[in-house]
Amino acid sequence: xxxxxxxxxxxxxxxxxxFWKHQEAEHTEVIREALDGLEPEYVQALKEWExxxxxxxxxxxxxxxxxxxxxxxxxxxxEQVSELIKYCLEESLKxxxxxxxxxxxxxxxxxxxxxxxxxxxxxxxxxxxxGIARTILYESPPA
Numbered sequence: 545x546x547x548x549x550x551x552x553x554x555x556x557x558x559x560x561x562x563f564w565k566h567q568e569a570e571h572t573e574v575i576r577e578a579l580d581g582l583e584p585e586y587v588q589a590l591k592e593w594e595x596x597x598x599x600x601x602x603x604x605x606x607x608x609x610x611x612x613x614x615x616x617x618x619x620x621x622x623e624q625v626s627e628l629i630k631y632c633l634e635e636s637l638k639x640x641x642x643x644x645x646x647x648x649x650x651x652x653x654x655x656x657x658x659x660x661x662x663x664x665x666x667x668x669x670x671x672x673x674x675g676i677a678r679t680i681l682y683e684s685p686p687a
Contacts, residue, residue, distance in 0.1 A: 560677075565597050572590040579656070609611055633681065
């Protein structure tokens with residue numbers, strides 16, 4: 545993560561979250577469409593996840609608009625952005641858990657090489673965001 549964004553760093557963080565929450569919401573639909581015979585409980589869980597991820601995405605977009613309008617992020621707004629990024633991180637970890645559960649327990653995925661490849665790709669993409677979020681949250685900028 546580069547720290548030369550200065551007072552625009554909160555916008556950079558939100559930009560990453562906005563992109564990845566949109567991706568994860570799309571991935572719920574991709575899984576539902578690509579896995580023939582996916583069990584109804586997983587179809588329902590993915591629909592619920594799509595809704596939750598879309599709501600998070602909308603919340604991130606709202607913060608982007610706030611930071612842009614303010615021209616900078618004052619301390620309280622920076623703290624709110626940090627809390628939102630923490631939420632996004634936790635949400636992604638839980639989404640990864642669901643994808644792994646489908647991969648291991650769903651008859652539609654267990655013996656299907658395409659399903660395993662697809663789910664592993666989606667998991668890796670969410671893990672990439674998790675890595676970005678952890679860097680953002682836990683790495684201090686150089687002094």
